[in-house]
Amino acid sequence: MEHRIELKTERLILRPVEEKDAKAIFNYRSDSIANQYQGWIPESLDDVHKFINKVSPKIDIVDTWFQFVIIKNNSNEIIGDVGIHFLDTDKKQVEIGCTLDKNQHGKGYATEALKETMNYLFNKLNKRRVIGSIDPQNLKSIGLVERLGFRKEAHFKESILINGKWVDDLVYAILKDEWIEKRQ
Numbered sequence: 334m335e336h337r338i339e340l341k342t343e344r345l346i347l348r349p350v351e352e353k354d355a356k357a358i359f360n361y362r363s364d365s366i367a368n369q370y371q372g373w374i375p376e377s378l379d380d381v382h383k384f385i386n387k388v389s390p391k392i393d394i395v396d397t398w399f400q401f402v403i404i405k406n407n408s409n410e411i412i413g414d415v416g417i418h419f420l421d422t423d424k425k426q427v428e429i430g431c432t433l434d435k436n437q438h439g440k441g442y443a444t445e446a447l448k449e450t451m452n453y454l455f456n457k458l459n460k461r462r463v464i465g466s467i468d469p470q471n472l473k474s475i476g477l478v479e480r481l482g483f484r485k486e487a488h489f490k491e492s493i494l495i496n497g498k499w500v501d502d503l504v505y506a507i508l509k510d511e512w513i514e515k516r517q
C-alpha cells in the first residue's frame with residue numbers, strides 16, 4: 334500500500350482528505366459570505382461527499398486536484414483545506430488554493446500550511462512553478478500569496494464564470510529558484 338502523505342508544521346498537520354471529514358468541511362465551506370470568491374460552495378453534506386469522491390486519492394496525477402485537510406495538532410480539529418491542481422503533462426507546474434474556517438482567519442495558519450505544502454511541492458515532487466488564481470477583490474488571498482513571495486503575472490478581465498457572474502482573475506506565480514532564494 335502506498336505510504337500516506339502527512340505534512341507537519343509547528344501547529345498543524347496536513348493529511349489527504351477522507352470521507353469522514355465531510356461534516357467538518359461542510360461547516361466552513363458552506364459559508365457563502367466568507368467564501369464568496371470561491372467557485373465551489375457546498376449546499377449540502379452530499380455535495381461535500383461528491384467533492385471528496387472527485388478529488389484524486391493519489392498526489393501528482395496530471396489534470397486532477399489533490400486535497401489536504403488542515404488539522405490543528407493540539408486539538409485535532411479540522412480548520413481548513415489546501416487544494417493542489419496538477420496542471421501540465423511535463424509534471425512541473427501546479428496551482429494551489431487554500432480555504433480556512435472563518436473563525437481561524439488572522440492567525441497565520443494558511444501561511445504556515447502553504448509554506449510546508451510549497452516545500453513539499455518544490456523539494457519532494459520537484460515542481461518548478463506554482464500558481465494561484467485569485468479574484469482581484471479577494472484581498473485576504475492576495476495578502477497570503479504576496480506574503481509567500483508570489484509575483485502578480487496577469488490580470489484577466491471577466492475570464493471566469495463564478496456563481497453565474499463573469500469575474501476578473503489574477504494569476505500569481507512563483508518559481509522554485511525564487512522560492513529557494515526567499516527562504517535563505
Ligand SMILES: CC(C)(COP(=O)(O)OP(=O)(O)OC[C@H]1O[C@@H](n2cnc3c(N)ncnc32)[C@H](O)[C@@H]1OP(=O)(O)O)[C@@H](O)C(=O)NCCC(=O)NCCS
Pocket residue numbers: 367368369370371429430431432433434437438439440441442443444445465466467471473474476477
Ligand atoms: C485566503 C485565506 C485562507 C487567508 O487567510 P488568512 O487568515 O488571512 O491568512 P493566514 O492564516 O496566513 O493569516 C495571516 C494573518 O494572520 C496574522 N498572523 C497572526 N499570527 C500569525 C503568525 N503566527 N504567522 C503569520 N501571520 C500571523 C497576519 O498578520 C495576517 O493578518 P492580516 O491579514 O491582518 O495581515 C482566508 O481568507 C480564506 O479562507 N478565505 C476564504 C477562502 C478563499 O477565498 N480562498 C482563496 C482561494 S485561493
